[in-house]
Amino acid sequence: MPYLEIARVLRHDCVGPGLHEMECLAPRIAAAAAPGQFAHVNVHPVQGVSEGTPEERALAANSAQPLLRRPLSIFDVAGRRGDADGARITFLYKVRGAGTALLADVRPGDCLNIMGPLGSGFSLPAPVPGGHGDHAPAHAGATCDRAPHALLIGGGVGIAPLVYLARALAAAGCRVTVFYGANTASEMQAVSRRLLTASAEGRIEVFTTTLDGSSGRTGIVTDLLTAEQSASALERIDFVYTCGPEPMMASVERFATARGIPGEVSLETALACGVGACLGCARRLKANGEAGPVYARVCKDGPVFSMGQVELGPVVDREEESK
Amino acid sequence: MSVDSVDLQVDLGGIKLANPVVMASGTFGYGFDYEGLIDPEMVGAVCVKGTTLLPRAGNKPPRIAETPCGMLNSIGLENPGIDVFVRERLPRLRERGATVIANIAGDTIDEYAQIAAVLDAAPGVAGIELNVSCPNVARGGMHFGADPASVGKVVRAVKQATSLPVIPKLSPNVTDIVAIAKAAEDAGADAISMINTLLGMAIDIEARRPALGNVFGGLSGPAIKPIALRMVYQVAQAIDLPILGGGGIVCARDAIEFLMAGATAVSIGTGTFVDPALAMDVIDGIRDYLARRNLSSVSRIVGAAIA
Ligand SMILES: Cc1cc2nc3c(=O)[nH]c(=O)nc-3n(C[C@H](O)[C@H](O)[C@H](O)COP(=O)(O)OP(=O)(O)OC[C@H]3O[C@@H](n4cnc5c(N)ncnc54)[C@H](O)[C@@H]3O)c2cc1C
Numbered sequence: 001m002p003y004l005e006i007a008r009v010l011r012h013d014c015v016g017p018g019l020h021e022m023e024c025l026a027p028r029i030a031a032a033a034a035p036g037q038f039a040h041v042n043v044h045p046v047q048g049v050s051e052g053t054p055e056e057r058a059l060a061a062n063s064a065q066p067l068l069r070r071p072l073s074i075f076d077v078a079g080r081r082g083d084a085d086g087a088r089i090t091f092l093y094k095v096r097g098a099g100t101a102l103l104a105d106v107r108p109g110d111c112l113n114i115m116g117p118l119g120s121g122f123s124l125p126a127p128v129p130g131g132h133g134d135h136a137p138a139h140a141g142a143t144c145d146r147a148p149h150a151l152l153i154g155g156g157v158g159i160a161p162l163v164y165l166a167r168a169l170a171a172a173g174c175r176v177t178v179f180y181g182a183n184t185a186s187e188m189q190a191v192s193r194r195l196l197t198a199s200a201e202g203r204i205e206v207f208t209t210t211l212d213g214s215s216g217r218t219g220i221v222t223d224l225l226t227a228e229q230s231a232s233a234l235e236r237i238d239f240v241y242t243c244g245p246e247p248m249m250a251s252v253e254r255f256a257t258a259r260g261i262p263g264e265v266s267l268e269t270a271l272a273c274g275v276g277a278c279l280g281c282a283r284r285l286k287a288n289g290e291a292g293p294v295y296a297r298v299c300k301d302g303p304v305f306s307m308g309q310v311e312l313g314p315v316v317d318r319e320e321e322s323k
Numbered sequence: 324m325s326v327d328s329v330d331l332q333v334d335l336g337g338i339k340l341a342n343p344v345v346m347a348s349g350t351f352g353y354g355f356d357y358e359g360l361i362d363p364e365m366v367g368a369v370c371v372k373g374t375t376l377l378p379r380a381g382n383k384p385p386r387i388a389e390t391p392c393g394m395l396n397s398i399g400l401e402n403p404g405i406d407v408f409v410r411e412r413l414p415r416l417r418e419r420g421a422t423v424i425a426n427i428a429g430d431t432i433d434e435y436a437q438i439a440a441v442l443d444a445a446p447g448v449a450g451i452e453l454n455v456s457c458p459n460v461a462r463g464g465m466h467f468g469a470d471p472a473s474v475g476k477v478v479r480a481v482k483q484a485t486s487l488p489v490i491p492k493l494s495p496n497v498t499d500i501v502a503i504a505k506a507a508e509d510a511g512a513d514a515i516s517m518i519n520t521l522l523g524m525a526i527d528i529e530a531r532r533p534a535l536g537n538v539f540g541g542l543s544g545p546a547i548k549p550i551a552l553r554m555v556y557q558v559a560q561a562i563d564l565p566i567l568g569g570g571g572i573v574c575a576r577d578a579i580e581f582l583m584a585g586a587t588a589v590s591i592g593t594g595t596f597v598d599p600a601l602a603m604d605v606i607d608g609i610r611d612y613l614a615r616r617n618l619s620s621v622s623r624i625v626g627a628a629i630a
Pocket residue numbers: 038066070071072073074091092093094095096097098099100101119157160161267268269270271298303
């Protein structure tokens with residue numbers, strides 16, 4: 001069940017070119033949020049609750065431009081779960097158009113109307129008796145003689161949902177390898193900070209690539225799938241998670257499929273309702289049904305899908321069924 | 324006057340609504356997607372997603388595009404078909420005591436009548452909204468809604484197939500909406516629902532192609548409110564049937580405008596995407612407005628702006 005919270009913005013920092021990290025006080029959403037889920041954010045700050053008479057407030061419309069909410073992944077959750085006063089959610093977002101540009105102007109102290117947590121989220125480790133750690137991913141098989149190993153591959157701001165996931169997997173006793181690619185090192189600070197803290201807590205190893213060579217290997221993140229420097233990290237992977245540009249995710253899917261490794265991808269598309277009511281975010285599944293194509297809702301059936309479930313690619317929505 | 328003594332009940336062509344706020348078809352699924360924020364039994368009625376005789380996959384994506392103060396959609400009536408609706412979606416709504424208005428669409432007049440007959444036998448349906456105005460399907464839909472004689476035929480056929488209240492939903496994509504409304508009234512409609520979306524388009528200038536996979540789509544949201552309001556005002560003066568009015572409602576003020584233009588109840592669609600709890604705020608806002616002016620019931624303002 002989604003919650004609607006008037007969330008006070010506690011911190012809002014520019015953390016790279018066009019990149020912002022925003023922390024909000026949203027105890028109910030924070031307590032319920034699982035890695036891979038998202039929140040649907042009204043980018044217009046809520047007017048002060050004390051402004052105007054009750055009738056004026058009841059009659060007043062919200063700003064209509066842009067009209068729709070913007071979906072943002074849960075980048076991290078902080079504060080004790082269920083801590084009514086303290087639980088916070090953090091977003092990492094890139095300014096793309098009018099909506100995210102308006103959001104970037106929101107100041108600490110302002111309040112935002114946020115709905116969440118929404119969507120399916122990543123498959124998470126289930127306790128497996130006999131596993132090496134206390135927990136092992138159910139999909140890694142029940143007879144593990146070692147900690148299950150998850151590979152997380154994020155391109156650009158697509159890393160956002162993978163950071164919370166990495167921390168959750170590490171906390172559950174998994175070995176976690178993160179491949180993270182960006183344009184340049186200055187985009188990576190928010191993620192690096194969090195993954196460094198997390199790697200101190202558990203088993204997280206991070207490899208980076210940048211297009212300009214300012215951090216890690218020069219090139220794109222999928223180069224790491226064949227690079228010598230990451231070869232040892234590619235041994236015995238039990239599960240792959242990826243989020244980022246679709247051509248990137250398509251390469252990751254090919255890599256995983258070729259090795260018979262199961263995995264999940266997280267998709268983006270424009271949303272309207274965000275809760276599964278409008279069927280506006282439809283994404284065609286590979287399998288056909290009796291009535292022809294079958295569509296899934298990115299907001300409700302996704303944004304996380306099993307590898308192989310949907311066709312990935314830059315123009316997948318158009319090239320399909322060009323009758 | 325205290326807010327509690329305001330009477331919000333209205334009668335929409337034989338359907339008793341506890342309050343005049345109705346969730347618009349296609350924007351509230353089958354009633355439970357917003358559970359906890361708006362429960363289906365809390366609003367006056369829920370118009371469920373448009374249902375056809377057989378399942379429909381819907382149009383190819385992208386299906387939505389945001390436009391100034393509004394949005395375009397080209398969903399294409401994706402739905403599991405009338406049998407699955409009755410078997411799997413309706414019981415839960417009935418158990419919750421929701422007032423359900425089924426929204427139906429057909430390719431032919433006979434299909435409308437067949438679906439209506441199935442609904443007639445299904446417990447838990449309070450009325451049938453006839454979508455003769457969907458801009459997103461190749462056949463039926465808006466093509467029926469553009470011609471007064473066809474609208475009359477659909478209404479007559481459906482009235483024969485069911486004893487449930489029948490509410491044709493009119494398309495604004497016509498030259499003279501009053502003529503269509505009159506034809507529906509003459510054919511025996513119990514109420515009129517208006518307006519459906521306005522046909523429009525947007526172009527992605529980077530890709531140099533239409534923003535929607537289906538090229539054209541239906542415009543909804545605040546951008547269409549002045550048009551919707553004008554049409555309700557015109558139709559309310561021309562016919563004697565109650566009107567379910569809407570298009571672009573995003574606050575209680577908008578809803579009150581529709582009531583004053585002659586609508587007996589209002590429908591909220593796109594506004595719910597913006598503000599998921601909007602329907603509850605609108606119900607409260609209408610109640611407050613009436614209480615402060617010592618108006619005992621909603622009926623006191625229905626049509627109040629008509630000279
Ligand atoms: C489940 C989900 C989680 C997301 N999580 C994050 C996140 O954590 N951080 C982040 O930076 N972004 C995230 N996004 C993408 C983000 O929602 C879009 O960037 C944002 O909606 C763009 O809004 P805008 O008004 O700034 O741009 P617009 O003016 O709406 O659009 C600018 C450009 O972006 C494209 N666009 C619009 N909406 C989307 C979209 N939803 N996905 C991809 N392209 C889009 C448009 O086609 C246009 O070319 C997520 C999207 C989804 C569906």
